[in-house]
Amino acid sequence: MTRTSLGVAAPNPLATSxxxxxxxxxxxxxxxxIAATLVTMITEPGVVSLAGGAFVTVAxxxxxxxxxxxxxxxxxxxxxPSRFGTGLREVTTSYGGGLTMTVGHGSVATPGALAAxxxxxxxxxxxxxxxxxxxxxxxxxxxxxLGAAAASYLALVHDDVFGWDPRSHAALHHPDGAxxxxxxxxxxxxxxxxxxxxxxEGADTLYRGALAEAVAGHLADNDGLLxxxxxxxxxxxxxxxxxxxxxxxxxxxxxxxxxxxxxxxAMLLLLGGEPVHEWTTVERRRAAQIMxxxxxxxxxxxxxxxxxxxxxxxxxxxxxAAGPAWxxxxxxxxxxxxxxxxxxxxAITTSSGYGSGAMPPGTGMxxxxxxxxxxxxxxxxxxxxxxxxxxxxxxxxxxxxxxxSTLAIGSPGADRITSALFQVLAALAxxxxxxxxxxxxRLHARLAGDDVVLEVEDDLAADLVxxxxxxxxxxxxPMPSRxxxxxxxxxxxxxxxxxxxxxxxxxxxxxxxxxD
Numbered sequence: 001m002t003r004t005s006l007g008v009a010a011p012n013p014l015a016t017s018x019x020x021x022x023x024x025x026x027x028x029x030x031x032x033x034i035a036a037t038l039v040t041m042i043t044e045p046g047v048v049s050l051a052g053g054a055f056v057t058v059a060x061x062x063x064x065x066x067x068x069x070x071x072x073x074x075x076x077x078x079x080x081p082s083r084f085g086t087g088l089r090e091v092t093t094s095y096g097g098g099l100t101m102t103v104g105h106g107s108v109a110t111p112g113a114l115a116a117x118x119x120x121x122x123x124x125x126x127x128x129x130x131x132x133x134x135x136x137x138x139x140x141x142x143x144x145x146l147g148a149a150a151a152s153y154l155a156l157v158h159d160d161v162f163g164w165d166p167r168s169h170a171a172l173h174h175p176d177g178a179x180x181x182x183x184x185x186x187x188x189x190x191x192x193x194x195x196x197x198x199x200x201e202g203a204d205t206l207y208r209g210a211l212a213e214a215v216a217g218h219l220a221d222n223d224g225l226l227x228x229x230x231x232x233x234x235x236x237x238x239x240x241x242x243x244x245x246x247x248x249x250x251x252x253x254x255x256x257x258x259x260x261x262x263x264x265x266a267m268l269l270l271l272g273g274e275p276v277h278e279w280t281t282v283e284r285r286r287a288a289q290i291m292x293x294x295x296x297x298x299x300x301x302x303x304x305x306x307x308x309x310x311x312x313x314x315x316x317x318x319x320x321a322a323g324p325a326w327x328x329x330x331x332x333x334x335x336x337x338x339x340x341x342x343x344x345x346x347a348i349t350t351s352s353g354y355g356s357g358a359m360p361p362g363t364g365m366x367x368x369x370x371x372x373x374x375x376x377x378x379x380x381x382x383x384x385x386x387x388x389x390x391x392x393x394x395x396x397x398x399x400x401x402x403x404x405s406t407l408a409i410g411s412p413g414a415d416r417i418t419s420a421l422f423q424v425l426a427a428l429a430x431x432x433x434x435x436x437x438x439x440x441x442r443l444h445a446r447l448a449g450d451d452v453v454l455e456v457e458d459d460l461a462a463d464l465v466x467x468x469x470x471x472x473x474x475x476x477x478p479m480p481s482r483x484x485x486x487x488x489x490x491x492x493x494x495x496x497x498x499x500x501x502x503x504x505x506x507x508x509x510x511x512x513x514x515x516d
Contacts, residue, residue, distance in 0.1 A: 070116020191364030
């Protein structure tokens with residue numbers, strides 16, 4: 001195969017190295033992004049794992065952009081009624097200023113990430129599947145240094161979330177019980193064997209094969225809802241990407257029934273075609289007003305909608321029709337971006353929630369706690385019908401500019417995903433440099449009960465705290481600058497003529513590489 005030029009932004013150097021290796025051997029941007037994502041799932045414990053959900057947004061030259069939906073589903077097809085509401089552990093942590101979540105075997109949703117990666121590879125890959133998985137096998141065999149972002153999260157939850165399961169505890173703690181710290185090697189027993197199985201049998205092993213038997217059997221013995229029938233019924237789905245224009249960019253992001261892409265699109269539309277050329281106090285206020293309005297609309301119209309596709313289309317229709325005037329009338333995650341020399345762009349965001357802490361024996365694979373994420377389960381725990389795709393904040397996005405530029409971008413960060421991407425895309429469309437757009441201080445509108453609180457990095461305190469904050473009508477909560485709480489945007493931009501730029505967020509140790 002012909003060597004492919006490539007730009008990649010990923011959570012750590014091992015992931016970027018995996019992407020570069022695939023490109024050097026002739027793999028496409030999608031091959032590279034999948035390899036980097038699999039390595040990330042191995043090397044970012046507590047942040048993401050193989051048994052989570054993922055969305056893959058792809059723009060291939062000459063084709064309409066699509067998103068491969070591999071989000072998690074509500075399980076329980078064959079579970080007895082008495083099983084619902086069991087197998088749950090409530091945990092309160094200090095992460096993000098205070099967060100209550102639910103973990104345990106009953107918090108595990110049907111995972112879709114591997115199915116999405118497999119389907120994206122079959123549609124857009126050039127390298128053999130075993131070659132795409134090989135870097136993940138090697139990372140699992142040798143172990144990987146614990147990154148600062150994962151270490152900072154695990155320091156808060158290592159006992160409550162990852163300490164009650166003996167296999168999980170052994171992977172993240174020393175024999176004397178002390179938890180691993182940043183830079184120390186994480187080596188998870190049996191994980192390399194699981195990766196070899198995935199290389200041989202493809203994603204199907206998690207849905208109808210040996211890995212499915214291990215997962216379903218373990219959960220059946222421990223009050224979990226997820227069973228063999230849920231895994232066997234799971235299908236990744238290809239959907240037309242949700243498109244929105246800003247400046248010279250045509251952007252394509254994650255469509256409903258996910259929520260993140262629709263909220264991001266609403267925010268971008270509310271700019272009224274006026275991107276941000278410079279982050280002045282006036283522009284910060286405008287961004288805060290837009291985020292607060294979009295957040296309220298999400299809470300009131302999308303989070304518990306019976307038909308999220310219909311609800312999102314209605315919301316976006318109103319915003320498109322009214323533009324900025326609508327503002328006056330309207331009331332744990334990882335990301336990889338890749339663009340290759342042919343203009344093929346791929347953005348993959350994957351999440352395991354905050355982690356259930358459960359690890360089926362013999363697999364080395366942590367299971368998600370997506371049923372225990374409060375922002376994804378507004379109706380309550382175990383209230384979705386089996387087979388329902390859960391809401392998602394993930395919004396992997398690709399873009400094409402009228403000058404011929406190509407973009408792949410995304411971020412981890414739960415409900416901070418959309419606010420982080422909104423600010424970066426608004427600045428990028430205003431001709432700010434890619435690195436500057438990502439590095440700039442951020443703010444985020446968060447729902448606290450029925451009120452909206454504006455969280456801001458300390459850099460913005462002078463602009464938005466005090467009289468300026470009061471003018472917005474929102475309470476303002478300063479937070480540490482460059483905090484991983486505000487996301488971890490990773491982006492790759494291919495300029496006209498083929499020059500490739502890659503930028504990672506200083507908030508999450510993002511690693512980048514460019515292969516000419």
